[in-house]
Amino acid sequence: MVFDVATTDKKKIYNLLIGLVAPRPIALVTSRNEDGGINAAPFSAYNYLSIDPPIVALGVADRPAGDPAPKDTARNIRRTGEFVVNVTTEDLLRQMNICATDFPAEVSEIEMAGLETAESSVVSVPRIKSAHAALECVEHTTLQIGRSRIILGRVVAMYVEDQFVDPAGPYIKAEELHAIGRMNGLGSYVRTEGSFLHQPRIPYSEWVKGKR
Template identity: 70%
Template sequence: MEFPVETLAHRQIYNLLIGLVAPRPIALVTSADTDGSLNAAPFSAFNYLCTDPPVVALGVTNRPDASFVPKDTARNIRRTHEFVVNIVTEDIAEAMNVCATDFPAGVNELEMAGLTTTPSSVVSVPRIAQAHAALECREHSTIEIGNSRIILGRVVSMFVEDRFVDPTGPYIKSEELHAIGRMNGLGMYVRTRDAFLKMDRIPYAEWQRRQAK
C-alpha cells in the first residue's frame, strides 16, 4: 500500500510512523514547574543526537484538545530549563505506563505509579529512585514545528548503577540492564532480554580479504 502523506489525517500519519520507526527507546522524563511541583511522563520520540557535546532530543506534541498548548513536560522545561531522562527497564515498565495516564491537573503521576525520587547530581530536578540509569539534562534549545516541539537537551551528568557498568570502556552492560522499547500504537513493546545479536563492525582490510576469497 502507498500512503501519500498529504492526504492522510494526523492520526493516520502517527500510527504509521510509530509502527515503522521501531523499536524506540523510552524516556521517562521528570520535570518540575517553577513552584517545584513534579511531573513524570514517558516519551518514545526520544534518542541521542550527538556526543560532543552530548545532546538528546525529545519530540513532544501539544495537547490534543487545544492548539499550541504545550504538555506539562514541555512547559516545565521551557520555564526551568532542566529535566531528567530516566531509562525505562522491564521492572519499571508498568509504572511507566501509569505515568502515561492523562490524569487531571494537580495529580502527581509519580505517586500514582508508586515511584519515588532521589536528588540528581547537577540539575535541580530529581531522578526516579527506581530507575537504574538516568540522564540529567539542561535545555539547549526548543524548536516549534507545527503542533509539536523538539526539545534538545544537553546531558550534564549521567547516573548508572555500578552493576550495569563495565569499567573497561566504560560500557553499559545492556544485556543485563533489560531496557524495553516501544513498537506500534497498539500498546506493543519489546524486551531486550535474551534478544541480543552481536555483530562487530568490519574493518575495510577485513572486508577486502573476504571479497578476495
C-alpha cells in the first residue's frame, strides 16, 4: 500500500508514522507551571540531535482541534525556559502511563502517579526522584510547525545513578538501565532487558584487511 500524505487524513498519518518510526525513547518531561506547580508528561517524539552543544528535541502537538492552546509542557517551557527529561525505564512504565492521562489543569500528574520530585543541580525544575537518569535542559529554541511545536533543549546537566555508569568511558550501562521504547499508538511498548544485539562498527583499516 502507498499512502499519499497530501490526501491522507492527519489521524491516519499519525497512526502510520508512529508505527514505523519505532522504537522511540520516551521522555517523561517535568516543567513548572505559572502557579509554581510541577507538570509531568511523557513524549515519544523525542531524541538527541547533537552533542556540541548537546541538544535534545521534543515534538509537542497542540491540544485537539478546536482548542488552539499549546499543551501545558510547551507553554511551561516557553515561559520558564527550563525542563527536565526523565529517562523512562521499565519500572516507571505504570507511572509514566498515568502521567499521560488528560487530567484537568488543577490535578497534579505527579501526585496521581504517586511520584516524588528531587531538586535538580542546575535548572529550577525538579527531576523525578525515582528516575534513574535525567537530563536538565534549557530551551534553545522552539519552532512552531502547523499544530506542533518542535522544542530544542540544550542539556546543561545530566543526572545518572552511580550504578548505571561505567567510569571507563564514561558509558551508560544500558543493559542494566532497562529503558523502554514506544512502538505505536495502541499501547505497545518494547523492553530492552535481555534484548540487546551487539554489532560494533567496522573500522576502515579492518575492512580493507577483509575482517568484516
